[in-house]
Amino acid sequence: MAERDSIEIELRPRVPMPYVQALGGLAALAVCETMGEDARILWPASVIADGAVVARARLRAGYDCGVIVQLNVSFAEPRADADEIESAIRARADAWEQVIGAGRSSAGPFAQFAGDYFDRMAGMGEQVELLFPNGNVYCTAQLEGIDVWGRICVETADGRDTEYAPEQVTLRLL
Secondary structure, eight states: OOOOSEEEEEEOOOSOGGGGGGHHHHHHHHHHHHHOTTOEEETTTEEEETTEEEEEEEEEEEESSSEEEEEEEEESSSOSOHHHHHHHHHHHHHHHHHHHHTTOOTTOTTTTTHHHHHHHBTTTTSEEEEEOTTSOEEEEEEEEEEOTTSOEEEEETTSOEEEEOTTTOEEEEO
16 A cells, blocks of 8 residues: 555546646545545535544646646645555546547536535535635535536525635535
8 A cells, every 4th residue: 555645646538627626625535535434525626524624625727738727635644645645636637528528527527526526515405614815714605516617516595596716715514
């Protein structure tokens, strides 16, 4: 078993550039599936187990003879088989790319795996805090899900249904 505190993966997906942002969520889903039933996704791309963040996926994309995505999955402690997790991420990414390449994902980058992602989301149906990028609390809302573009869907205290992108807010479980 290869235990490491991070995994660096380079992917060259042949997908439209707006779809690349979904790879962080896809990686978090693969990590959850590898770690077992107790692991949950903390939107957008962290994994929690036993109430603590145990993994976080970050990606950086650029061009060099096509789209290159450098995906870093860091672990709070080396507690999982890194080779197994890397294989799971690559398998999910390959299947995702094939669906997009076949033209069956025009609904959005999360469309192919949104159901699995939703089933693994922490805080679903619960009150959560939405945080600005600087860490300040924006509001408390009920987490209702994600859309096919990876935005969270929440209901605010005044009854409004609103979507937020990862660039706008992050979540904190209450």
